[in-house]
Amino acid sequence: MFVRLLYLAGLAVGVTSLVALLGGSFWAFDLMSHFRVQYFVLLLLSGASLFALKQRRQSAVLASFALFNAVLISPAFFGTGSHQVAAGESAPLRLMSINLLSSSNGNDSVRLEIESKNPQIVVFLEVNSWWQSELDGFLSSTYPYSQAQPREDNFGMTIFSKIPWSELQVLDLGGDQVPSMLATFDNDGKPFHMLAVHFFPPMGKNGTRRRDEAFKQLPSAIADLPFETMVVGDLNATPWCYPFRRLLTESKLLDSTTGFGLQPTWPTDLKLMSIPIDHCLHTPGVRIVHREVGADVGSDHWPLLVDFQL
Numbered sequence: 001m002f003v004r005l006l007y008l009a010g011l012a013v014g015v016t017s018l019v020a021l022l023g024g025s026f027w028a029f030d031l032m033s034h035f036r037v038q039y040f041v042l043l044l045l046s047g048a049s050l051f052a053l054k055q056r057r058q059s060a061v062l063a064s065f066a067l068f069n070a071v072l073i074s075p076a077f078f079g080t081g082s083h084q085v086a087a088g089e090s091a092p093l094r095l096m097s098i099n100l101l102s103s104s105n106g107n108d109s110v111r112l113e114i115e116s117k118n119p120q121i122v123v124f125l126e127v128n129s130w131w132q133s134e135l136d137g138f139l140s141s142t143y144p145y146s147q148a149q150p151r152e153d154n155f156g157m158t159i160f161s162k163i164p165w166s167e168l169q170v171l172d173l174g175g176d177q178v179p180s181m182l183a184t185f186d187n188d189g190k191p192f193h194m195l196a197v198h199f200f201p202p203m204g205k206n207g208t209r210r211r212d213e214a215f216k217q218l219p220s221a222i223a224d225l226p227f228e229t230m231v232v233g234d235l236n237a238t239p240w241c242y243p244f245r246r247l248l249t250e251s252k253l254l255d256s257t258t259g260f261g262l263q264p265t266w267p268t269d270l271k272l273m274s275i276p277i278d279h280c281l282h283t284p285g286v287r288i289v290h291r292e293v294g295a296d297v298g299s300d301h302w303p304l305l306v307d308f309q310l
Helices: 002-022 027-052 056-073 107-117 129-139 204-222 242-251
Strands: 093-099 121-125 145-149 157-161 165-171 180-185 192-198 228-234 278-282 287-293 304-309
Touching: 002 027, 002 056, 027 056, 027 204, 027 242, 093 107, 093 192, 093 228, 093 278, 107 129, 121 129, 121 192, 121 228, 129 145, 129 157, 145 165, 145 180, 157 180, 157 192, 180 204, 192 204, 204 228, 204 242, 228 304, 242 278, 278 287, 278 304
Parallel strands: 093 121, 192 228
Antiparallel strands: 093 304, 121 157, 145 157, 165 180, 180 192, 228 278, 287 304
16 A cells, blocks of 8 residues: 555656646746756656665656656756866956845845855845845945845845946836846946846736746847846746746847756745745856855855856
């Protein structure tokens, strides 16, 4: 009886992981796509258990499902991400994205993380008026360039920078008046664009539609930009979901995760269920030399830190 239940449970996980490929046809299927790592671990454990119990055929079935999920995960480990600073190119710059959690008041931990990592550019998400006042208090002296769009919901945004920008536009990618910021940085003769975004969470059919509309509009927003481009922020999507994969295909953007391993960013309080939903995407002329998830800053997200060259 135990063997049968174990096999059926593993089979249900495997079938779910296949159904998740149909995310483009139904929003609930797309929700299933975010847990590839968890599917792989569960299938590997259940398959190994059945093998130990001498259930070779059932073990092989679950192993095939595990392999399928492993293939989808593998680019994070075996892709062609760059890990070395290239001589003759611009000096590396450090970019950090922090989803603050609007209800949190952990300003000391945020300040310490920024002082420790010392990024040139910081993108803050979920910035309300209280957070904006706190950030201005401890960053304005060291980050002379800033642009703020605080809101009392979860979609306020602020950029702080040590390097100047020549232009900054506030965009509405999803048509919901949620701000995204497109900045063009001077960078000593090697200019680049950075688009900071925060998409709606796919909570139900309506939330998924609003998120996916922003995904659809993003390629056209950056299509005619003259310089190398980075897109950073909380996309509320993992690399395995349908709109994310479609975005990479349509925009020719690259995922900075490639070659740097799995780096889940949310939620901080359920580590076994954590998934990567905070991202940095970039055009081919950007070299990612380092990428990591930062320390706990009192939010439900871990910060994302990226070092890059042009």
